[in-house]
Amino acid sequence: MNLRPHHLLCIQKFTGHGYDAAFTAHMTRVVEMLRHSPETQVTLATGCDDLCVQCPHRQGSACDTPDKVTRMDRAVAEACGLAPGDTAAWQDLSRKAREAVFATDAFQRICASCAWFDLCKRTEVPYVRGE
Ligand code: SF4
Numbered sequence: 001m002n003l004r005p006h007h008l009l010c011i012q013k014f015t016g017h018g019y020d021a022a023f024t025a026h027m028t029r030v031v032e033m034l035r036h037s038p039e040t041q042v043t044l045a046t047g048c049d050d051l052c053v054q055c056p057h058r059q060g061s062a063c064d065t066p067d068k069v070t071r072m073d074r075a076v077a078e079a080c081g082l083a084p085g086d087t088a089a090w091q092d093l094s095r096k097a098r099e100a101v102f103a104t105d106a107f108q109r110i111c112a113s114c115a116w117f118d119l120c121k122r123t124e125v126p127y128v129r130g131e
Pocket residue numbers: 006009010011013072110111112114115116117118120
């Protein structure tokens with residue numbers, strides 16, 4: 001599947017809240033699939049990905065806040081030592097994101113401007129199968 005880099009964070013902090021019912025239902029399915037199949041191969045996308053597809057903020061093939069989300073994508077990829085087009089198992093990419101972002105001050109730096117930050121700060125990353 002294709003994911004933009006900052007969604008490596010959002011998926012792990014997801015607690016059932018989303019932009020609308022369709023987006024939340026879709027994200028719930030993706031999150032559950034990745035929790036149960038951490039070996040799923042994920043390619044880092046530039047632009048809209050397999051989560052954006054159901055988002056009310058998607059306009060065609062772009063996000064309606066492109067500068068903000070592109071900045072976050074670049075910052076997450078850089079912190080994790082990743083680049084667009086890189087492909088790896090979800091369990092490896094999500095571990096990198098935990099170690100390089102959630103466990104460092106990069107989390108505050110990257111996510112503080114996000115509307116969900118207070119919730120994400122309070123949310124523990126759940127048990128990850130295989131670790
Ligand atoms: S604060 Fe925003 S960008 Fe960061 S993990 Fe949460 S939802 Fe994603």
